[in-house]
Amino acid sequence: MNRFLHLxxxxxxxxxxxxFSAWDLNMPIxxxxxxQAVYGLHMTIFYICLAIAVVVFGVMFWSIFHxxxxxxxxxxxxHGNVTIEIIWTIIPFVILIAMAVPATSxxxxxxxxxxxxxxxxxxxxxxxxxxxxIGEDVDFFSxxxxxxxxxxxxxxxxxxxxxxxxxxxxxxxxxxxxxxxTSNDVIHSWWVADLAxxxxxxPGFINESWTRINEPGTYRGQCAELCGKHxxxxxxxxxxxxxxxxxxxxxxxxxxxxxxxxxxxxxxTMDALMSTGAMVYEKNCAVCHQAExxxxxxxxxxxxxxxIATGEMAEHLNIVVNGKMATxxxxxxxxxxxxxxxxxxxxxxxxxxxxxxxxxxxxxxxxLMGEGL
Amino acid sequence: xxxxxxxxxxxxPAKGMMRWxxxxxxxxxxxxxxxxALILFFVGGAMAMVIRAELFQPGLQLVQPDFFNQxxxxxxxxxxFGVIMPAFVGLANWxxxxxxxxxxxxxxxxxxxxxxxxxxxxxxxxxxxxxxxxAPNFGWTFYAPLSTxxxxxxxxxxxxxxxxxxxxxxxxxxxxxxxxxxxxxxxMSLMKMPMFCWSWLITAFLLIAAMPVLAAVVTMMLMDIHFxxxxxxxxxxxxxxxxxxxxxxxxxxxxxxxxxxxxxxxxQIIPTFARKRLFGxxxxxxxxxxxxxxxxxxxxxxxxxVGMPLGGELFFMYSTMLIxxxxxxxxxxxxxxxxxxxxxxxxxxxxxVAFIVLFTIxxxxxxxxxxxxxxxxxxxxxxxxxxxxxxxxxxxxxxxxAGVYYWLPKWCGKMYNESLGQLHFWLSLxxxxxxxxxxxxxxxxxxxxxIPDYALQFADFNMLTSVGAFLFGATQxxxxxxxxxxxxxxxxxxxxxxxxxxxxxxxxxSPAPYHTFQTPPTVSDK
Numbered sequence: 001m002n003r004f005l006h007l008x009x010x011x012x013x014x015x016x017x018x019x020f021s022a023w024d025l026n027m028p029i030x031x032x033x034x035x036q037a038v039y040g041l042h043m044t045i046f047y048i049c050l051a052i053a054v055v056v057f058g059v060m061f062w063s064i065f066h067x068x069x070x071x072x073x074x075x076x077x078x079h080g081n082v083t084i085e086i087i088w089t090i091i092p093f094v095i096l097i098a099m100a101v102p103a104t105s106x107x108x109x110x111x112x113x114x115x116x117x118x119x120x121x122x123x124x125x126x127x128x129x130x131x132x133x134i135g136e137d138v139d140f141f142s143x144x145x146x147x148x149x150x151x152x153x154x155x156x157x158x159x160x161x162x163x164x165x166x167x168x169x170x171x172x173x174x175x176x177x178x179x180x181x182t183s184n185d186v187i188h189s190w191w192v193a194d195l196a197x198x199x200x201x202x203p204g205f206i207n208e209s210w211t212r213i214n215e216p217g218t219y220r221g222q223c224a225e226l227c228g229k230h231x232x233x234x235x236x237x238x239x240x241x242x243x244x245x246x247x248x249x250x251x252x253x254x255x256x257x258x259x260x261x262x263x264x265x266x267x268x269t270m271d272a273l274m275s276t277g278a279m280v281y282e283k284n285c286a287v288c289h290q291a292e293x294x295x296x297x298x299x300x301x302x303x304x305x306x307x308i309a310t311g312e313m314a315e316h317l318n319i320v321v322n323g324k325m326a327t328x329x330x331x332x333x334x335x336x337x338x339x340x341x342x343x344x345x346x347x348x349x350x351x352x353x354x355x356x357x358x359x360x361x362x363x364x365x366x367x368l369m370g371e372g373l
Numbered sequence: 374x375x376x377x378x379x380x381x382x383x384x385x386p387a388k389g390m391m392r393w394x395x396x397x398x399x400x401x402x403x404x405x406x407x408x409x410a411l412i413l414f415f416v417g418g419a420m421a422m423v424i425r426a427e428l429f430q431p432g433l434q435l436v437q438p439d440f441f442n443q444x445x446x447x448x449x450x451x452x453x454f455g456v457i458m459p460a461f462v463g464l465a466n467w468x469x470x471x472x473x474x475x476x477x478x479x480x481x482x483x484x485x486x487x488x489x490x491x492x493x494x495x496x497x498x499x500x501x502x503x504x505x506x507x508a509p510n511f512g513w514t515f516y517a518p519l520s521t522x523x524x525x526x527x528x529x530x531x532x533x534x535x536x537x538x539x540x541x542x543x544x545x546x547x548x549x550x551x552x553x554x555x556x557x558x559x560x561m562s563l564m565k566m567p568m569f570c571w572s573w574l575i576t577a578f579l580l581i582a583a584m585p586v587l588a589a590v591v592t593m594m595l596m597d598i599h600f601x602x603x604x605x606x607x608x609x610x611x612x613x614x615x616x617x618x619x620x621x622x623x624x625x626x627x628x629x630x631x632x633x634x635x636x637x638x639x640x641q642i643i644p645t646f647a648r649k650r651l652f653g654x655x656x657x658x659x660x661x662x663x664x665x666x667x668x669x670x671x672x673x674x675x676x677x678x679v680g681m682p683l684g685g686e687l688f689f690m691y692s693t694m695l696i697x698x699x700x701x702x703x704x705x706x707x708x709x710x711x712x713x714x715x716x717x718x719x720x721x722x723x724x725x726v727a728f729i730v731l732f733t734i735x736x737x738x739x740x741x742x743x744x745x746x747x748x749x750x751x752x753x754x755x756x757x758x759x760x761x762x763x764x765x766x767x768x769x770x771x772x773x774x775a776g777v778y779y780w781l782p783k784w785c786g787k788m789y790n791e792s793l794g795q796l797h798f799w800l801s802l803x804x805x806x807x808x809x810x811x812x813x814x815x816x817x818x819x820x821x822x823x824i825p826d827y828a829l830q831f832a833d834f835n836m837l838t839s840v841g842a843f844l845f846g847a848t849q850x851x852x853x854x855x856x857x858x859x860x861x862x863x864x865x866x867x868x869x870x871x872x873x874x875x876x877x878x879x880x881x882x883s884p885a886p887y888h889t890f891q892t893p894p895t896v897s898d899k
Contacts, residue, residue: 027750043745059732060400060708064726067647069715075649076713085656087707089698092846096694099744104687106402111683126523142499151826153432162433162828181680186519187613189678189753193819198749200679202614203518205608207680224678224753224821226512229439232824296439297506299525328523 028193029217031240035196036328037106051093057095077319110196113210116178117334120169124181124188124201124223125335126328127230127287131169134180137249138253141166144233148291151233163220166283168237172246173213181207184330186228192221192238200225213240228328230287264338264362270346273359277347280340284349293352304352313358316345317368338366385887394489397481399466400784402488406463407777409491410456411853416499417451418846420444425808425842428835433673433826441825442510443502449513453631454538455495457765459635460633460773462487465573467784468776469549471878472567472884473528474558474894479551487544493539500721501527512823514624517605517616532591546580546795549573560896566654567876568596571658572637575665579626579633582669586623590616593612593860614679621672629668632732632764633661635772636703639725641876642779643707646722648873660699660706666695677748686745693743700736704729719871720794724775727767727802735763753823756816762809766845771801774852781856782870786884793855800848807841810842815871 011015067073119134125141132139145164149155158164171177179191183201191198199209213219221236241249282291285303289295293304303309308316320341323331332341342362349358386392393405393848423444427435436444466484470477478484501508506525509515520528553574557566566574593616596602603609605616644651651657674693677686707729717721738760742748751757782788811834816822820831827835866883877896881889 014589025814025818028819038746038750041744042741042750045741045744045747049740053737056704056708056733058751060711060726060729063708063711063714064716064718067712067714067716069648069717073715074712075647075715078650078713079650079652079710080655084709085653085702089702092698092701094696100691100694103690103744107686107690108683110746110749111686151433153434156432157829159829162826186523187516188854191753191821192752196746197748198678198752202607204613204681205680221819222821222824226442226516226519226823227525229437229442231442232438232821232826287714 003142024056030194030196031213031219032178032195032211033214034106034110034211036067038196039360041103041106044102048095048099085301094276095239110209113208115176115177116210117175118172119180120171120177121180121182122190124185124190124227124234126185126228127223127234129165129169129188129190129234129236130271131167132307132337133250136250138250138257140167140253142169142237144235146233147354148286150283154181160220163235165235165237168218169241170239170241170246170249171211171213172243173216173240173347175243175267176210176212178208178210181209184334185328187225188223188227189225190221190236191224192219192236193223194219195238198224213238216240216242260337260339264366266362268339268342268361270359273343273346273361275348276339277345278351279345280336281343281347281351284332284336285344293354296313303348304354309348310354310356311350313345313360314342316349317341317365320345321365321369333369338362338369339368341365390424395485397477397485398887399470399478399481401467402478402484403463403468405488405790406459406466406491406783409488410463410773411459411496411856413455413459414849415853417448418447418849419457420451421842422846424448425839427825428820428827429839430836431827431829431832436825437728438825439507439510441514442823443508444513445823446509446512447498447502449883450498450509451495451581452765453513453627454535455498457631457769457773459491460540460679461573461576461631461769464569464634464773464776464780465545465549468780468878469552469570470556470879470896471520471783471889472570472876473553473556473561474877474890474896475552475556476888476890476893478548479556480548483544484548484899485546485549487541490537490541490544494541495535497530497537498534501530504530514620515594516620517594517613521605524598529595532595535591536588539588542580543584546577546584550581552675553577558890558893558896564658565896568640568651568654568657569634569637572633572635572640575661576630576633579630579665579668583623583626583630586619587627590619590623593619595693598646614676617676617679618673621675625672625675626665627763628764629664631769632772633664635660635728635732635769638752638776639707639728639771642725642775643710643720643729645873645875646719646725646777647711647716649710649714651798652709653702656702657706658686663699667692667699671696674743674745674748677745678752686768688898690743690745694740697736697740697743702732704736707873710886715873717872718791719778719791720798721775721871722778723798724771724778727798728771728775731763731767731805732769735760735768738763752818753821755812755820755822758822759809759812759816762812766809767802767805772804774801776859777856779871780878781859782863783878783885785860785863786882787859788865788866788870789859789863790856793851797848797851797855801845804841804845804848808838808842808845811837811841811890 004104027039027042029036043068121132121134123130128141130141142165145166146162150157150161181201183200183203188201189198190201197209197211197212198361199207214309219238223234288300296301308319321333323329339362342360342365346359349356427441498597502599504527509521509526551569591602597604603611605611605613605651671693673689742751778794815831815834820827867883877894
């Protein structure tokens with residue numbers, strides 16, 4: 001596919017001034033064979049539509065200019081002509097078949113997710129993604145990394161505004177990667193345009209898709225299915241690297257996982273818990289319960305001064321660890337480490353006006369989670 | 374009111390407000406539908422202005438994400454159920470009896486009820502904005518489980534509002550079918566029926582088939598929310614995707630309900646101003662029937678990404694592509710009607726021509742969306758937003774406006790100001806394209822729909838879109854001004870307002886008397 005020729009034609013048609021950069025006008029050509037095939041299909045259909053438009057609108061505007069009463073045109077009273085009507089039914093039919101053939105073969109290829117090299121389970125959460133490398137004992141959450149100050153216009157926006165995450169999905173190039181999509185709450189949709197992968201993550205069901213990336217690089221996408229108030233704030237970042245780099249990255253992930261598990265057994269001071277807790281709170285809790293714990297009643301209750309955050313510790317632990325049925329409050333045992341849970345609970349009980357002085361240690365949380373609470 | 378049955382002589386409307394509450398006159402009810410639609414057009418439009426103001430530049434400025442979602446949801450619901458549908462029913466109420474030579478609609482009391490359900494339905498829907506937890510915020514497509522387990526408490530009011538709208542639509546549709554089948558003037562066979570009536574006959578059947586499905590899906594939601602069922606909850610053995618199948622089985626016919634009457638209006642207007650008969654009356658009818666039948670077997674093209682099996686994807690891709698054929702037949706017919714005509718371009722004709730061009734652009738993007746592998750890239754982006762706004766705004770809304778300019782002189786006996794009408798048209802045309810054309814670009818470049826904030830590379834086109842939206846919104850105030858001044862003190866309109874106009878509605882004086890065709894006219898063979 002000659003990308004530049006296409007872009008040039010589009011630019012010529014729509015924007016003789018070339019005010020905007022080319023990337024903004026059209027579908028990205030992408031970095032997989034699939035995405036390039038899709039781009040090819042897209043351009044083919046576009047040109048067919050353009051050709052039909054030229055013919056139909058050409059006749060129409062020619063009539064508008066020549067067959068006007070003010071130019072003395074007299075109406076020719078003809079109507080109904082079976083031959084013409086059959087022709088203009090058959091020609092579109094033939095064009096449609098010409099479109100359907102390549103579309104079908106591309107689709108069949110996109111649906112063949114067999115013989116994958118790597119399987120990754122992608123789970124949508126309100127409002128973040130969870131990636132699990134099946135068979136590798138590596139899994140992590142991927143959360144928006146753009147600071148609130150940029151969203152609230154208090155700081156200059158960086159070039160990857162709303163398209164950056166804390167932990168990117170790292171994938172090797174030239175390997176067939178199969179994605180298994182599901183969701184923890186509502187329907188989300190995982191979309192990276194450069195890979196031409198968009199698939200809904202449906203709670204209780206598993207969808208499949210696959211990709212094979214040809215070039216190293218960082219590819220960005222967003223959740224495509226309305227999933228609640230922060231639907232616009234759960235981006236996807238894919239880092240495609242070479243095979244050795246991928247293996248090295250897997251190793252560091254495993255080592256880091258071990259370190260986190262061990263740190264739960266260490267002594268944690270109040271200050272350390274509070275500072276970790278503040279970070280965990282901002283990433284996981286603040287979207288609903290708000291930065292100052294004021295919440296958004298009645299859907300998202302306030303934590304500042306709440307009965308749970310200032311009352312019995314066991315109750316507080318229970319709701320954070322197990323969540324609350326039939327509400328947006330998830331069970332954080334599945335999402336956070338014992339350290340994070342201990343830190344965030346300690347934070348919530350001591351931040352703002354909640355000066356309870358309570359402290360819960362990671363070891364205590366780990367013990368409770370082990371019992372199933 | 375009993376007097377009217379006792380003495381069938383000519384008399385005027387009752388006096389005072391009760392005239393409008395108790396009326397069974399198709400002209401009064403038509404007027405109420407149209408005024409209702411116009412009011413909600415500005416309510417829904419104001420919400421669109423909030424959306425575009427927030428999207429004017431990146432970052433959160435005016436509203437919070439949750440309120441933004443409430444705005445997109447209410448904007449969609451109001452425009453679909455409160456503006457386009459009532460406006461078309463209003464046109465039908467006025468025009469169907471006049472065009473087939475009937476004295477009134479077949480079921481006048483039911484007609485009164487089907488209108489008066491609507492103000493209550495929309496009062497209930499709009500009242501959710503002031504409830505704890507806010508209005509529905511899950512999009513006009515209200516996908517479960519976002520609209521069930523995760524919905525704000527006001528969802529129950531939303532469900533009952535939808536039920537009332539559905540009852541209203543079904544009653545209106547039944548009335549139109551009964552009128553068209555039983556009350557045509559002697560000599561008017563079905564195939565001689567005017568195109569606007571044909572378009573509404575087909576629309577009415579679509580309504581009767583589709584609206585109960587909508588009622589079913591919201592009832593299933595109600596059961597899931599309040600009575601412990603699990604239709605859409607996988608945890609209880611249900612399936613969230615079932616919601617989408619049932620919803621789109623309603624909503625795909627629904628989008629044709631929103632466009633077919635506009636086809637009818639345009640098919641009346643183009644021959645009038647080309648001073649030439651419609652090229653293929655019968656093939657236009659068959660094309661609309663084909664579109665209506667196909668409407669029921671294409672629903673899952675809205676769901677190419679939900680994880681359907683390959684066979685399902687292929688079936689829905691092929692069936693969707695087939696719709697291009699009857700749609701093409703309609704467009705070719707309109708163009709052939711204009712070809713070698715003797716055209717003039719008064720405001721109704723301008724809107725009708727713009728309808729053909731811009732609806733066709735919406736049709737092209739529809740064809741692109743039908744191609745399943747490419748749809749994976751288009752799905753749920755601004756490309757889709759561009760597509761359906763092209764068919765609904767310069768499609769349906771321009772169709773309605775064309776109809777209003779075309780028949781308003783007949784309704785009120787006064788002529789609108791042609792220069793103002795043309796000003797309204799040209800500003801609308803510029804505004805609508807400035808608003809919706811750049812959406813194609815941001816969609817292709819990767820901007821998802823229904824987001825309150827976006828990445829920086831979409832900023833330029835979004836600003837352009839917002840400017841266009843403000844222009845389009847402000848321009849509609851001109852329309853309001855035109856309608857009010859015409860009704861109040863327009864110049865006297867002729868009985869046959871337009872030189873090339875044909876049909877029974879032009880055989881009665883302007884304004885149309887309160888009672889018309891008390892003795893049926895005879896339609897001669899021609």
